[in-house]
Amino acid sequence: MAEGSAEINQCPPGGETGISALAALLQLPFKPLNPDYGCHKPKQLAFIIEQDCIGCVKCIAACPVDAILGAAKFMHTVLADECTGCELCVAPCPVDCIVMIPTAVPDSVTRKAQSQVAKRRYEARCLRKEQQAIEQAERVKQKKAALAKVTFKP
Numbered sequence: 001m002a003e004g005s006a007e008i009n010q011c012p013p014g015g016e017t018g019i020s021a022l023a024a025l026l027q028l029p030f031k032p033l034n035p036d037y038g039c040h041k042p043k044q045l046a047f048i049i050e051q052d053c054i055g056c057v058k059c060i061a062a063c064p065v066d067a068i069l070g071a072a073k074f075m076h077t078v079l080a081d082e083c084t085g086c087e088l089c090v091a092p093c094p095v096d097c098i099v100m101i102p103t104a105v106p107d108s109v110t111r112k113a114q115s116q117v118a119k120r121r122y123e124a125r126c127l128r129k130e131q132q133a134i135e136q137a138e139r140v141k142q143k144k145a146a147l148a149k150v151t152f153k154p
């Protein structure tokens with residue numbers, strides 16, 4: 001939208017509430033949700049069938065708000081209070097042990113507060129990822145520098 005290449009009605013999770021908010025913010029007329037981008041669903045949460053989880057951590061990598069707890073080769077679980085119901089963790093799971101379950105629809109105040117929390121968590125995750133990438137690049141640089149000092153004798 002900022003680049004002028006997307007319309008205000010392309011976000012199924014936001015639904016009509018989201019479109020109205022965007023229309024008001026950008027001073028544009030309301031448009032119904034474009035079905036090409038999916039349909040709006042009732043609020044839902046991810047749930048991990050823990051006995052089937054193999055601890056591959058693929059869901060953790062996919063979750064944009066760090067709402068999944070677990071470690072490699074250990075059972076994972078979803079932090080229900082933090083899950084936005086975006087479904088991004090479902091497809092990466094190799095054993096299909098993540099299911100989406102419907103949950104109560106919060107009132108508009110709660111919904112707004114939840115959006116702000118999700119935004120903060122997403123931004124914190126982005127910062128952490130950036131920091132990890134910088135640290136990784138530094139480790140690679142140091143390794144290369146160390147290797148360059150090694151003289152191989154035939």
Ligand code: SF4
Nearest residue numbers: 063083084086087089
């Ligand atoms: S549904 Fe979205 S927010 Fe919830 S755990 Fe999965 S990826 Fe995270």
Ligand code: SF4
Nearest residue numbers: 053054056057059093
């Ligand atoms: S992607 Fe599925 S199997 Fe892998 S850690 Fe997550 S829930 Fe467990």
